Amino acid sequence: MYSRTIVDETFQLKAQGLTDREIAARCGVSIYAVRHWRYGRRRNPETEARRADRTMYCPKCSDGKLNHEAYAYLLGAYLGDGHITLGRRDVYVLWIHYDNKYPQLISYCTAAMEAVFPIKSFKAKRPGSVAIKGASKHWPCIFPQHGPGHKHSRSIVLEPWQQEIADEQSEALIRGFIHSDGCRAINRIPKRRPDGGATHYEYPRYHFTNTSTDIIEIFTRALDRLGIAWKIHVNKRELPLRNAQIVSISRKDAVAKMERIVGPKY
Template sequence: MGHVRPQHVVDSALAASDAGMRDAANAAMHGVAVKTIRRWRRLYQRRGLPRGQAHTSAACPDCDGGALDEPAYAELLGWYLGDGHLSRGRRDVWNLHIYNDARYVHDNAVIAAIMRRVKPGGMPHTRLVPGCVITTVSWKHWICLLPQHGPGRKHERVIALEPWQEEIVERHSGPFLRGLLHSDGCRANNWTTRQVGGERRRYDYPRWQFSNRSEDILGLYTWALGLVDVPWRRSGRWCVSVSRREGVARLDDLVGPKR
């Protein structure tokens, strides 16, 4: 870490600059480099930024009482439960990683956008691996907002929402379902055959499917479906399907297509 100058030195240098002193003379008088004087003028005079890094750190809704964009958080929570995880970095900074198919360019842009809404001032970055985009943003307080983090895979441990998270999902069930379905779900065409007038005919129909190996996450998904009055059924060991016309239409309206 570079040397941190006392505040009175910075204040004196800025006052000298305001009085018209040249940067070279100002730097010599205060025992700093010319580029340091120029940086101080750029940051604190022209841009008006406060000294230090406090202005770049978003207030935590849990620790600091900061504001939380609830619809964005509900959707991000769905993405996290489906295809996300936390990793711990240096100085107790947590990295939130969301994985998504590289074909869905719009959805990958949405992931970055809702990350910025949940962490104002955040700067998500992406990394491309074969067939997949990993979107990452760092924050000390992800562990506060995503207490479901823990050792091991999600389907090998208990996943339960905190009461405050349940309240947010109850208010914003659509975004939560969107995050889940766009990560671990799909809208697909299914077909069946029926005997009509002595002739077997094929019928095609759309359905939404959600697949996850965690029974707890499947339970959260079906609970959220109940909140928006969407009928569902288990169509496999790890799969929940919505096939009724009114349920499909409701999810089409709430979730929208992957793109």
Template sequence: MYGMATRKRALSLVAQGRSLNSVSKETGISRYAIRSWQTRIEPLPRSAGAPIRDTPADPAAYSYLLGLYLGDGCLSEHPHGGHQLRIACADAWPGLIEECRTAITEVLPQSKVCLLQRQGCVSVTSYSRSWPDLFPQHAPGKKHLRQIGLRPWQQRIVDEFPWEFIRGLVHSDGCRITNWTTRLIGGVRKRYEYPRYFFTNKSEDIRHMFTDALDSVGVAWKPSSAWNISVARRASVALMDAHVGPKY
């Protein structure tokens, strides 16, 4: 998709100490493409007894897309065979829609991606016979009403790219908000604001995947209700801001 000159320019910007986010915004190249140019990643081995037609072309992009799929994604059978991947993205976040489309292209370059406008959201869709192999969590019924687990090869990708997985989950079922309270300072009550992250999902298994990934990168968290995970400590919020950030 990108010529050698384009790749060299992006990598030179990263070498100057720039973040992947800033280089991506300046060049229009996805963070995942830039990361894949930095590190050559060997193809994933196919598990005996569970062959898959295609492995993710870009594991980092797959880790992000897996987070999106577990939150707001589904697979549906196509009348002529194969399956359609659908990720629902709210109209309020055009950047998320574009990141989702880019991630699908990076994971399965031969697939075509379409945007279908729905009421209040865009359904990012892609047809392939490979999607059930890439997302073996697909099964009848809602995710929170059945057991959800990662295959060993998926867990290896999440372990390698935990921040991408966390970012995908937050972009699907999470948010960054600003809370506020008041404090007495020098006898004067002043307003005090502080940011925090929330992740909400009815599936206990998916919430555990999220918190396991947070643990692996040193982010402190706590449950705030039956379905909610909160990240509120200043150092942990700073880590989330550096690697995840608000939807846009």
């Protein structure tokens, strides 16, 4: 095992512009060792610091602090269209799914994920969509709603500390819900003109659809807190969300608030 002094010297020489081969020759080490250190796989000081801090950033396992706005957004996105899987070495992976036609929302979610935990997210492309992924052993610590089976098949209740953040950051929570699994649509109502001709009246509305009544309640509680009027009805026809609850926001003043909170999807 090489000393810390030699490892540090290789980084100093790299900063001076030397090649990996020149650094290896000058320090008397193999080029493979230099490349390991350079790419963060062995004794890179920054990597060692991150490894030592793997638990410190978790608010449950240590005294880590959550970015409340970013967490509220990520919570809405996770409950709307996300899930957590267990990968190798007991590392959990958070997946949030977005349509490929919304690159700005993908960037928004990526930034929120990396603001919640000091990790490097990555993307898994699918036909027509992309999954934003982040690996950490501590996702279940801040998303205790994780469990086996679909979210609508089990109870989804926020813990008191989560509810405090959701109430404090209701706008970010709503934004996460709508960005991940909601929509803004134009409703058209047929209307006859005085001359007997046909026309139609258009107005925008927001929809959020979910098969979990608990998730619907979390979403509508945030709407209530901000004074946003909503109605709910059950989808009786369309698969695969038949019998899912649809929250509709269509009153002019309520839509205006949603336009300000959610912003354009692009």
